[in-house]
Amino acid sequence: MSTPVRSTYPVPVEDLIPAARELTAELGNLPSRNRIMKEYRIGADKARTILDALTEPTSGPAEPHLRSVPDPGDAGRDDAAAQTPAAVDEGASPQVTAPADLGMVAELTLSAEVPAASPSEVRLVRSWPVLLLALPAFVAVWSGWVGLGELTGFGVVHPLPGIADGFTINSAITLPIGVETYAAFALRVWLSGRVPISARRFAKWSALSALLLGALGQVAYHLLEAAGVTRAPWQITTVVACLPVAVLGMGAALAHLIHARPAQKGDN
Known part of the structure; x- marks a missing residue:
């Protein structure tokens, strides 16, 4: 349960936003302006600012992590060549383009989503x-x-x-x-x-x-x-x-x- 912020001095909006996010998660929906004003004993302007911060779009999903692991058999190769990163075109799907003679092995973990069947595709059992x-x-x-x-x-x-x-x-x-x-x-x-x-x-x-x-x-x-x-x-x-x-x-x-x-x- 979110803990109300209590202070004898005005609390900055930046300190109230995390508490407001906890209140939103607890309620399951976005609280009203009057609820925020009553919960944190603040004015309408601060409550409106907190609501704007709560409704801001969250950042997009993180880019897939690409990690290069050197082949143990190429431990004696040139250090400069072994540390050359694989080129990835920004905006395109992640691909490893390292030359074969570098002995680099790319490990890429991607999550695959299986689309759910539409209601028209579900066959009901006759009763x-x-x-x-x-x-x-x-x-x-x-x-x-x-x-x-x-x-x-x-x-x-x-x-x-x-x-x-x-x-x-x-x-x-x-x-x-x-x-x-x-x-x-x-x-x-x-x-x-x-x-x-x-x-x-x-x-x-x-x-x-x-x-x-x-x-x-x-x-x-x-x-x-x-x-x-x-x-x-x-x-x-x-x-x-x-x-x-x-x-x-x-x-x-x-x-x-x-x-x-x-x-x-x-x-x-």
Whole structure:
């Protein structure tokens, strides 16, 4: 973190520029004039001068270094001929033009940049097979959750009493819709890479937890069904009854983290 320059006497602009560069690196962008005035307690003219210094173009890349290494076999040759440098035309690509009889070996290190492929050259992998994979999984997961819900007390309810008495709904369908939909949503948020780090971390662990709960729910239903049990034990009923509330809480928290702005300095 950059250390503010404090002094009882006016600080020269030349001494403030290095500190301003550290502040720029810390913020990740160019600070405003008011920020510089407040940070270093200076006037508008000095702040403008510092901004001009920060926005000056940096010097270009260093010229490639050319070093001549004498051949060990020519140690006894004329010293004047051995110390003759190779000619390099300024503005042209570095080349060694030393005569062969001098026995000079040029070592030149150049960095090569490989151009990245353009978006048009990238071939995307088709994701339609996921729909084919999801169809049988949807049937199995849906039937398993609905069956487990009925064994734990979920069933037909009248959601609109006094308004539409004939309207009924089986509350067992809330289990596959809530748990499996949240697992898919959190998995998408985790792997997208387009959300804040805190949202990605929460999405990762909550998605894995939702998938694990889904797997345990399927296992519990099939074990109870195979054993001929018509009413689930109270332990399983307790866990299943809490699932809708847990899914609602995780979904609301993840949506908040996705749209939360980064914390600023000075926020309580």
